[in-house]
Amino acid sequence: MKPFDPRLLRAVPAARRPVGVLAATGIASGVTTIATAFALSAVVVAVVEGTDLASPLTWLLGLFVVRAFLAATTERVAAWAGVSVSSALRAALLRRWGTVDADARLEPGAAVSLATAGTAAVEPYAARFLPTLVTAAVVPVLAIATLVVVDWPSALVVALTLPLLPVFAALIGKATAESTERRWAALASLSGHFLDVVRGLPTLVTYGRAHRQAMTVREVSDRHRRATMETLRIAFLSSAALELLATISVAIVAVTVGLRLSHGSMALGAGLVAILLAPEAYWPVRRVGAEYHAAADGAVALDAVLGQLDPTPARAESPSTPAPNAAFGAELTDRTARSRPNAAFGGAAPGSGRVGEVRVAGLTYAYAGSPAPVVRDLDLVAGPGLTVVTGPSGVGKSTLLDLLAGLRRPGAGTVEAPPSHYVTQRPFLSTGSVRQALTIGHPATDDQLWEALRAVGVDGVVAALPGGLSADLGDDGFGLSAGQRQRLALARAWLAPETLLLLDEPTAHLDPEGAEHVAALVAELAERRVVVAVTHRDELLAHADHHLVLAAADATSLEVITEATSPSTSPRTAGEEGDR
Amino acid sequence: MSTASAPDPRVEVVAHPTSVPASPRTAGSRRRRVWWPSAGTVRGGLLGGIATASGMALTATSGWLIVRASQQPVILTLLTAIVMVRAFGMARPVFRYWERLTSHDAALEMLAERRTSAYEALVPLTPARLGRRRRSDVLTGVVDDLTDVVDAQVRVTVPVISTAVAGGIAIALTLVLSRPVGLVMLGLGVAVCLISLLATRLESRSLPELLAARAEVTRVSELMASQSGELRAVGGWATALGWLDEAHSALDRVTRRISAGRAAAASLFLVAVGAAVAATAVIAQDLAVSTPVKALLVLTPVAVSEAITPLVDAMRALARARGSERRIDALLDLAPAVADEPRHAAAEPGHAPDDTSGTRPEHTAYARSGVTTRALTASWMGERTDLGPTDLDVPAGSRIAVTGPNGSGKSTLLAVLARHLDPSGGTYRLGGTDVLRQPLEETRARIAVVDDETHVFATSLRNNLTLARPDADNADVERALRAAGLTTLLEGLPDGLDTTLGSTGRGLSGGERARLGIARAHVSGRPVVLLDEPVAHLDPPTARAVVEDLTRLGRAPGTTGVAGTDAPAQTIIMVTHRDDGADLFDRVLEVRRPPSGTMSPTTADPVPHSGDRTHEADPPRR
Structure with a gap:
């Protein structure tokens, strides 16, 4: 997984602003964190030496207010960025699918899961991981730069030990990669088991197997627990090791500062700033490691979405020489x-x-x-006129x-x-009202709608529905037979301004009388348009x-x-x- | 434990009919607050408290040490402090590691328990109380909600206990060192509690809206992803993009609103800490303690802020877990749609229980599989009548298609026949037995149900079929696969019947899944097969092909008998919205919608279809 994929900003321009604002608040927070270290040490020095407290305290309080403001901003921006980036990705993905060849799209199940769960998984990546990444990129650098000015020996210690963290993390990862991978595979199947069994519950109930599975659920859950703990142990151990490493590094800074203070070769204020700043260099790096796993799903999903958005020709060329x-x-x-x-x-x-x-x-x-x-x-x-295609x-x-x-x-x-209106075999009828279903492509007045309904012969049926044109067509909506739904689709075609009308089995769900009626209607439509019908x-x-x-x-x-x-x-x- | 997945199905559970009577399970005894700790979580919280306190002590004693060092004492006098700083520095990661192991183990233990009990509670509610469509989404929602609820242990309970322990230690120590500073710390503690409550309140308030907004985004994007062709065909793509934009901006609005709670908490925590540092500094300057202790006191509130920060995320997780718990309770507290005891006094004498899932079917069972109902009525919620009085006569071995408009009650009829839903009136006889007087399991064991979303278990193809009848051998399984039109699939599988299917194995197409469901029903050998729109999601040619194979089940040569003879076969009743292939059935029945509220026997009967439909009603083949 790449920590940050710049393709995101290229492919989804709408993601630029949230990512930019995140970076800006990250940098501002880093600067105030460092300023706070100075103010705090000034306050401590004033308290210790009994000098004037008002000025450093005012600075400190002011900085806390700024930090409070930035903390609120970070929370809000992170939440907003998460939703914006995933919404922008989703919109871009669906827009793209709206233009590509039917065959070039993913299979419906995969498409739905990428457009819903996939893009949603990008949200924590953008809301949590990206800010962490920004902080990790900005704060340690700022901290070291400040230390160079304040106390260069401390800066040297931090600069030498900080790279050990990622190196150490990589070494741990490499040493445990094989067993981790093996465990993850086992874990995936164990953790999927409960979902599998629960989703299949209707089947298990049908065949009288549901009660027997209860014991299996318990047993597999226990195995899942043990396997998870084995995996977690390694993860927690490596993060504890990194923390220890950071603590030791800070301790080295503290020891050198302490020694110089006790020799009188250093001012208390500088020493305090050094030991307050040193930890700031380490924790952002450790947090990246902690958030890395949580964001991994999002990064994988992001990669899949960006792959779909790639403007490479999605459809392979047709076979040039068909088998005779x-x-x-x-x-x-x-x-x-x-x-x-x-x-x-x-x-x-x-x-x-x-x-x-x-x-x-x-x-x-x-x-x-x-x-x-x-x-x-x-x-x-x-x-x-009417062109009929059979076969x-x-x-x-x-x-x-x-x-x-x-x-x-x-x-x-x-x-x-020319642009067409196409009545597919299973025409799309939205789950909203009859009016919404008929006007999805083009607006129309109620009078026009009634005229269209009259033309296809379902005006009586719709008038009898509670609410008439406002009646709900949803899954739990009012009863329309397949034939009546088919006629609604034809009424929509009747309203459509396109000059080319494509009809796939327009009489499929109708009784002979209804089919004759619809056939006459199609003929009438063909008087002013090009109509191609399959039947x-x-x-x-x-x-x-x-x-x-x-x-x-x-x-x-x-x-x-x-x-x-x-x-x-x-x-x-x-x-x-x-x-x- | 992953945090984010598409949370849409969970809203549907909330939308469940509230008028369904709750089961006695609701009795308060079981109710426990979602954050209520288990023994393991308490242990984890205490360990976390030590880790957090070590971190605070590290900062405070470092301050002491630095200031003491600046007084240039004899190095030896610093040794104790150096040892303490080192000890705190080592203790923090060690105890943190220990805490994480303990609390995750406790949470996983709890997850195992909750999963088992939720599973057991779901069984009697399945399938009738899971909603009429998209049951697997509802079930996925339950699994996700359970994870969220248990997550609260790790994300809420442990950090709260840890912060409380560390905060308590800090308050106690500062009280000892200086009463006024201790009171400032106490005030900080109270402020943190109040801010946390406020944050939870704000977060919970907008959570239902957030879930609704997410559900709408999911609904629209699902629609657009699965029906882009149909939408573009009618020029509706632009409109759908408009819906998507609307759903996205609604989500954006509610996200901004809900993040206000978190933002307020994060900033108020810092304001409170800043105020505490200032107050402590002012107090400490004039205190009669050594200067290093003054430094320690001033740095203590700063060190405490490290312990407070995790509370922002904890409050969010708490609000989330509470919502999940409510949804789970709302679903699991529903009363089953079927009573598990015979309705009338005793079972009719003279009817031995028929074959169950464990025994080989006898053809005599097929002969006694006729379905007869008289004035059968049913209702899902107890208010509206969903199925008007229905008289049905399905001779043994016949194949019947049931059609009718949306909401006419055809699926309700099937649910009653499958004994998923108790009828509200009338009689139902299966093979001459009054099934309402029979134990539930006995009746269900004679019926195989195929719905519109056949679940493929993540196991071998063989196991996927033999779960319907454990003693089925390879020949039975292969025969069923062939009969359901899966010969090509079987031949193409690398390991034949041992090929793993499902989420971890080979994926199946929609048509193959529908056929697998039918093969499963066939292998079960149960006398009656009920199908609820099994081809609803298939494209019309595939749907017709599946139904063609279905209606030949048990009739093709080499299966149950020779075609055209009187060999008994399974009785098949299929509910279908469209009439693809309905002409292939012996008879097509149309269910008409009962007028809302009233039951009128004249309108609700399924009638052998007449000129209303395209095909003639044939007399049932015998």
């Missing part, structure tokens, strides 16, 4: 598109912007770690929509598509302007080309667009 046997091909049947020049549509909708079409050329895509591309060399032009499952239909939506980046080939059901095909069949290349007999019977082939007029 495993390859998939695609065939596009596009009758209407050829007969309807797209340019006509662009001009037909003044004021509503050009309806951009989707152009895909030579598109190839393979999942990370998979040798065979799931989409290979696909060409597609989808103009205004056996696993052939890459949803992946194609991901690529069109920009959630995945093509391994080869090009995708030209394995027939309702949508009846409304399709274009039909794309994705099929396995080595199974050509699977290619079934359905006649597109589009009811909406007539060019749309500007008037029809006007209702939006």
Whole structure:
């Protein structure tokens, strides 16, 4: 583990200020600590010699007030810095994940744990370890520098003995590394045992094994205790050794000072300053050692987060030469598109912007770690109207929509598509109110929301919910069936201003009647936009302007080309667009 | 003992229904304050007190020594003081080491005890009282909270005792040397106590807000990390980033507020020490004692500040541990959701207990696995009816899917069938036996439950399955794995069935975990398998594939019999939110939500689905 990784400041600019403020308060605290040593020795000298006490005492009290202020500031800044740094890291991490290819992200479980527990572990690192580090870097240097001026022999002793601390720590660490590592491994599995058993309690209860495990819990906890104590013994011993070393070093300073004082070759004030300052040089270094282990988790997590933030290409290049046997091909049947020049549509909708079409050329895509591309060399032009994509499952239909939506980046080939609204197979519906769920992408008035709900045929259902648009959709929220949730997602699509609409199985959760209704709605949406829908059901095909069949290349007999019977082939007029 | 982990799940425990009747366990006898020391902690505290006092004595006697030396006496007269300084210097690290060993050992001992008793208390509450979803998060919260509570021994009790002991010694000695200075030290002690109380008060006050703010940050970042694709797809990413910023600034605000307590304590301690030094200096100047003693007296309050500083962290740990203790108590004090004794007078005669987990299943058990309920109702909290009167007829060996909107009671139905939750009314017969008259364990031993978060234990693949039936042999295990669609997994494992899985071993994908849960249920050989949204977190194609394999369980050739024959098989009831693969079941039932507050038998029955759904209700295959 690196004590401090400068990548943090480069990758997360928001972390610069807290770290800077921490360093500043650390330096200020160091300076006042040293000043306090002078004031305190002046007070002691005044008391001992019976001279005027008012002036040194005023200084001392003033310094204590400054130190009190700095102590409060340090506490506040440390807490704030901890939260700021971990929040900044989390935000940077999530922002990055919001731009990368779906395949380049970590697997969901790991991603969630890095974004939550991982970034949270950085907090004690920033709040406790970094201030300690700053103090250790500043205070000993200041103390030695001051000693050089006040009493150079003491400075020499400290300067010679101080480096022994880290050297000693390293030697202890090296001597015990092997056994420590072995113990840590044993410890990790022992300490994980209780969590494992408790998390698995529902399973143990189901299979009648829960009571039997109680004894094991006790027994493993005892073993955990013994193993932990063995590890701790070494840690405590090494920290005691370091403390002893520091004490001996301070004692050497004290002895030389004492001898010179008793010979009358030194003033009492200087001697007091020397013995008050000497310990200040050692304890910050010892504290780094003490906080080191507590911060280790945070440092490891920090490394993992910074690794994710590295701007290196996260996605390996797609396999250039796909294995011929495993390859998939695609065939596009596009009758209407050829007969309807797209340019006509662009001009037909003044004021509503050009309806951009989707152009895909030579598109190839393979999942990370998979040798065979799931989409290979696909060409597609989808103009205004409804393009329906069908094909056996696993052939890459949803992946194609991901690529069109920009959630995945093509391994080869090009995708030209306008910004899209994409209704995924399991559309995101927030746990808040119906209103929040519908307006997550774009704001809309309640009137518009009701209009959209009416269009998809769930206005009655929502009106019947307690609170209507304000009804809670959360886990314990009000009952909506899968089909009703699907329609809510379509209502949101209906509201979306994007000209490209991507739909993944929009009729999956619906009964035949509902599916027919939704199919008609999709056809209506396709009158003013480019709609690409993936489906394995027939309702949508009846409304399709274009039909794309994705099929396995080595199974050509699977290619079934359905006649597109589009009811909406007539060019749309500007008037029809006007209702939006 | 680590201090920081994602603390979010702990809030959910607090949010637990308060209307659930508490168990008699609440009786005050068990209650002990979180900082209450054990014998070992007292020993640790006393040792720590000696270490702290040695540190203070070191500073004070060094001052004496320096001033005495400056008077240029005969070196020999300094020897006693030199020896004392050395002794204090050596004593501090030695006693500190001893204290840390003693107090950590005592804390770990206590942890072992608390873990065992908490585990035992959790068993009867599992799973019904752990919340409806994300139970493993609730359980993780319990484990973390227990650690925090025991941490209080090391982080609160020991430093407080140490400071009290060392402070007491300092006050006593200064009282002997000079009464006025001793009184100043006493005043300092009182001030430290008051400041500590204030700090704890301030810290505790904002702690719930802090946990809530952290929970919100965790919720939003979890959402964004796991559903970034879905969010970006609907243009909601910017909105979600807005949520994140809001959650972060709320956390920032509450962190600033909560740190105010600590900041106040840290600064007030220094102000108090400064005042004590000043008062002592003024008093000492005119005291009729030797000059070296004057120096000693002036330096004593400075030395004491070394003992006071750790109290800032101690007060924080105390507030934290108190919160954890409250959460643990709130959960463990809940009454179990099922009574463990037969509800009616005696068990029905003529029904020998069926096979339990330890014996090989007989096919006759499969034949008596039909599920029948009449007017079954249930409620989680005792106020709202979560399951309206339900009549259910599931013939032995059939496969039923139960669907319905959120909150319709389908999961409640499953909990009642699994005997996780006592019904509030109606009858429930399993294989003709009235299970409400049967001992709980007897009924549960006939049922295997698979939920939406299959836990993979950190042990071998074999042990992960045989925990469902200890006498299962390799052939049984492999058969179950194949039946659940895990052949590829098994073949790919380096050590086959001996491969270690779970947190310390090979990770499994979501689909593999769901299949492992199903394989476990299969290997158990229990006549009834209940599944509660086992594929809820899987992507739709995987979900369907898992369900396809599930519905073939026990029907594929080479397992329980030949497909299409009358060979008995496990009865399978699966609750599912979506209807992936529901068409593969013999029958799909839809549960409708009971109108809130009232129970109306006409609306709440699960009905064989009609035109409402996409597939026809087939007559159950026999």
